[in-house]
Amino acid sequence: xxxxxxxxxxxxxxxxxxxxxxxxxxxxxxxxxxxxxxxxxxxxxxxxxxxxxxxxxxxxxxxxxxxxxxxxxxxxxxxxxxxxxxxxxxxxxxxxxxxxxxxxxxxxxxxxxxxxxxxxxxxxxxxxxxxxxxxxxxxxxxxxxxxxxxxxxxxxxxxxxxxxxxxxxxxxxxxxxxxxxxxxxxxxxxxxxxxxxxxxxxxxxxxxxxxxxxxxxxxxxxxxxxxxxxxxxxxxx
Numbered sequence: 514x515x516x517x518x519x520x521x522x523x524x525x526x527x528x529x530x531x532x533x534x535x536x537x538x539x540x541x542x543x544x545x546x547x548x549x550x551x552x553x554x555x556x557x558x559x560x561x562x563x564x565x566x567x568x569x570x571x572x573x574x575x576x577x578x579x580x581x582x583x584x585x586x587x588x589x590x591x592x593x594x595x596x597x598x599x600x601x602x603x604x605x606x607x608x609x610x611x612x613x614x615x616x617x618x619x620x621x622x623x624x625x626x627x628x629x630x631x632x633x634x635x636x637x638x639x640x641x642x643x644x645x646x647x648x649x650x651x652x653x654x655x656x657x658x659x660x661x662x663x664x665x666x667x668x669x670x671x672x673x674x675x676x677x678x679x680x681x682x683x684x685x686x687x688x689x690x691x692x693x694x695x696x697x698x699x700x701x702x703x704x705x706x707x708x709x710x711x712x713x714x715x716x717x718x719x720x721x722x723x724x725x726x727x728x729x730x731x732x733x734x735x736x737x738x739x740x741x742x743x744x745x746x747x748x749x750x
Contacts, residue, residue: 525725529725533590535581536586539581542563543645547646551646554636556638557638557639558638561641566582571673573681573682574681575674575682575720576671576722578674579668579721580701580721580722581723585645585649586721589662589665594656597660598657598660599660601660601703602662607666612666615672626643652664660703665702666702671719675718675719678720682722683714683715684715684720684726684736686713686715686735687713687734687735688734690707690730692707695726695729695731700726701721
């Protein structure tokens with residue numbers, strides 16, 4: 514039993530290290546646009562690529578983009594998490610009303626700035642740079658005070674991903690789950706897979722498919738329908 518526990522911890526650390534390695538590649542997109550974008554406005558259009566990627570991935574794998582492919586999510590995990598108070602995320606930030614308001618607000622701001630730009634490509638790119646800079650600063654402040662991934666719950670693209678995520682690569686929970694809450698303690702989004710034990714499938718569309726909960730579960734009760742994360746769990750067993 515002791516060897517199995519140590520093996521599980523080792524595999525979990527390995528998975529976390531692999532995830533950080535991927536994030537160390539993508540996070541640079543944040544300063545690239547939010548800093549250099551003020552001098553080279555065309556960099557702002559990279560934001561459109563992230564938007565397309567987020568929605569495109571969501572159609573097939575839910576919010577998997579938000580795990581390590583999203584530069585801002587990676588930035589929050591790598592640099593804000595070590596300094597964050599990591600408090601419980603208030604339900605307010607996960608409410609449908611707040612998500613819709615943020616979605617409409619951000620896209621309205623982009624639309625108005627593009628309209629005022631009158632076809633000036635540089636001005637349009639700069640508008641996207643402003644949006645990314647301001648929202649990232651808000652995310653950093655909220656991340657330090659409450660939780661590093663709190664912005665991900667109200668991010669407009671995250672909201673679209675949340676809506677498209679229904680039924681995409683769901684997390685399965687078997688009856689061997691003892692509701693020890695190890696999954697929640699490791700989850701970057703503070704989700705609670707154990708609460709869906711009787712349902713057999715987690716219905717929370719904010720799952721970013723990182724697979725950390727699968728690896729951390731001492732009972733090997735969690736798995737993704739595609740097999741994502743199961744290899745690590747098997748090695749630890």
